[in-house]
Amino acid sequence: MPKKNDIQVQESEDELKKLMPKQKSNSNKNKVKMLLLLKQGKVTYSRDLIPRLKVCRRTIYHWLRSYDEGGLKELLAIRKRGGIPPLITEQTKKAIAAMLADPKTTITSYVELLAWVHKNHQSNISYQVLYKHCRKHHNSRLKVSRKSHHKKDKDAERTFKEEKLPSQVNYLKLKAVQLRISLTR
Numbered sequence: 001m002p003k004k005n006d007i008q009v010q011e012s013e014d015e016l017k018k019l020m021p022k023q024k025s026n027s028n029k030n031k032v033k034m035l036l037l038l039k040q041g042k043v044t045y046s047r048d049l050i051p052r053l054k055v056c057r058r059t060i061y062h063w064l065r066s067y068d069e070g071g072l073k074e075l076l077a078i079r080k081r082g083g084i085p086p087l088i089t090e091q092t093k094k095a096i097a098a099m100l101a102d103p104k105t106t107i108t109s110y111v112e113l114l115a116w117v118h119k120n121h122q123s124n125i126s127y128q129v130l131y132k133h134c135r136k137h138h139n140s141r142l143k144v145s146r147k148s149h150h151k152k153d154k155d156a157e158r159t160f161k162e163e164k165l166p167s168q169v170n171y172l173k174l175k176a177v178q179l180r181i182s183l184t185r
Contacts, residue, residue: 005046007068009039028076030055031063035072087129092121093137096130100138109142110134 011019016036023029030053037043037052049060067075088096096117099105107113114130134140 003046004044005038005064007038007064009035011035011039011072013039023076025078028078031067031075034060034063035067035075088125088133089122092117092125093133095121096134097138100134100140107142113142 009016013036016032016039020029020032020036023032034049034053037049043049043052046060046064047057049055050057053060063075070077096113099107099113099116107116110127110131113134114125114127117125117130134142
């Protein structure tokens with residue numbers, strides 16, 4: 001036969017009912033609901049909470065132990081998860097931001113920026129980490145323009161862009177006439 005819950009809920013039903021809508025996360029709402037069900041006497045065993053709260057048995061045991069050890073404050077505490085530490089230090093982030101914001105910088109590519117970071121700050125940063133950081137936090141786009149051919153005539157390029165070919169002019173006139181006809185109909 002399963003063991004009955006021997007935890008006594010210290011808060012009143014009214015307190016728990018007022019506390020329920022104030023909870024932002026569904027998890028905390030379920031925790032308060034669990035305490036309310038225990039206080040009202042609607043459940044006597046932990047396994048009876050499983051279908052009502054739709055959480056795992058171990059989660060309910062963890063919540064009950066947490067409430068027993070630290071009360072309501074401990075039960076509703078939001079804990080930060082571990083996660084991995086950032087690869088780029090704050091000092092390096094500030095230096096990168098200053099370098100990218102400087103209009104007189106000579107850096108024109110991420111490879112050059114990476115070499116500068118390795119030389120002056122951190123040597124354990126990969127290209128991908130630096131690229132993603134710069135794109136996400138600084139919206140930077142370091143691009144190197146293609147080299148122009150040494151035989152290219154700049155005057156010829158300018159006149160080509162300015163002058164319209166006869167076939168283009170005829171095409172534009174034809175479109176203008178068609179547009180006028182369709183507007184008059």
